[in-house]
Amino acid sequence: MAAALQFAAVAGLDSRFDEGAVIARALKRRDPGALDRLIEQYQHRLFRYLLYFTRDRQFAEDIFQETWIRVLERGAQYDPRWKFETWLISVARNLAIDQMRRRMPDSLEDVLSDSEGEQVRELEDANAIDALAQITQREVGSQVAIALQGLAPLYREALVLRFHEDMSLEEIARTLNVPLSTAKSRLSRGLSALETRLKALRGVRR
């Protein structure tokens, strides 16, 4: 299994499909060794996505663990025609939304509303600690944390999928389960909002 995965990667077999098929077979067998390797390979990407989307470190950790259990249980549903990462993140996203729905059903509407012309409002929780801001400020002391802090979760996740995970627009749309036009619109708005915030931040610092 490991050899097959490495072979697919090193030999550069065209092949998202080949690699996907190897992963799909391992998932179907519920092979714990293969799962270990997948966790190693996708740990940072998945955690980063969850942290951007949820803004709550503890919550992101819970969902991270739950996601891999779900991958083990429902691995047979993975379609190797798509990148494993796309499926993984959509599993994580659905779990996060389910949990949010249980925790704070009213606020969830704010998180998920994205119809054209409707302003997406930010989740406001005075008691919640913005873990993303804490981590990024601590680790890189960057402006990103502050700029991202006020950005709607739907925009943050679109931005992270495109620019961190290098997903295509089609993959983003599939992951988020939205039409291409909506994915594009979220990216466009998110990028504009990020630029505006960064500009404002630089203006304040000068």
Next chain:
Amino acid sequence: MNGRDQHQRARLLLEERSFGIISEPDAKWLAAHLDECAACRVVESDMQSAIALLCSEPVTAPTFLVSRTKASVRIRARELQEHSERTRLLVLSLALALVFTSGTIYGGYLLYLSGWAAVSGAKGLLSAFALVWFWVAPAVLMVAATMYKRDWLQILHENNFGRGLGND
């Protein structure tokens, strides 16, 4: 197209370029426009610096979380495997029970047809014993199979599971 429209188009195309969906003619138009328009070059620079800043921000999964997750996945995998073994065993037992029960009913029916009530002595006892055995056999087989499987799973767990059951 007036100047304002051109700037708006340039902004849209800059976004499309960063999303990886710009067409070749549009990319050419954008390059030509950027050569001429200083204002749009500023927009391009702002956009690129925002993206670069976003990508520079490293978030990594904590080591303890990864270890904990791997452990949970292994435990769950074992539970699922045991559950699947039990299910297979149950199906096998039910199939056996069905075969034996059908045999018993059929045998009883044949005995009835051949005038079982008139049969006496050793032959009658033998028939009764056979009838009881038909009913008891599935249960005996099920218990034996369960004990055998449990031992097998236990041995497997103790000797092999920790060294990578299921690894190629």
